[in-house]
Amino acid sequence: MPFRHVTPAFFAALHDAVVEEFVFDAAGGRLQLTLRLVAFANNQFEHRREQVMLSGLRHKADVERVHQRVKAVLSKTGRPELGYGLDEFRLLPPEALEREQGRLNVLLAIDHLPVLHLDCQKITSQGMGLL
Numbered sequence: 588m589p590f591r592h593v594t595p596a597f598f599a600a601l602h603d604a605v606v607e608e609f610v611f612d613a614a615g616g617r618l619q620l621t622l623r624l625v626a627f628a629n630n631q632f633e634h635r636r637e638q639v640m641l642s643g644l645r646h647k648a649d650v651e652r653v654h655q656r657v658k659a660v661l662s663k664t665g666r667p668e669l670g671y672g673l674d675e676f677r678l679l680p681p682e683a684l685e686r687e688q689g690r691l692n693v694l695l696a697i698d699h700l701p702v703l704h705l706d707c708q709k710i711t712s713q714g715m716g717l718l
Contacts, residue, residue: 593639593710598677600624604637606697607668611654616644618705621715622673636715641693643708653700660699671698679704 608621618641626633674696693705
């Protein structure tokens, strides 16, 4: 499936998504989120998956702490998926935090986990199809 443009409208469409996977690659500076979304279209509910990749991450220690917490939750519960709600996922305005030109600041809030302010180089998203 083709990659989607990540715009403010894209972030708004993720409202009420469920985070299935939170996978952090510290060496590569990448965070992969797999989200389950429900939308009402054509008089029926559609369930689909979306994979969002944030790359060129800075402040990796904060992301690593959340990743370890996610792994602990999955281990303790025996669930294959996290299943936590996505409270907030949005671009922060350039003036909100000091940043280098060309970098993106993102607020990521997931139920039961610490809020992350992410500084990344790029965000890509790809639909994974209907469920």
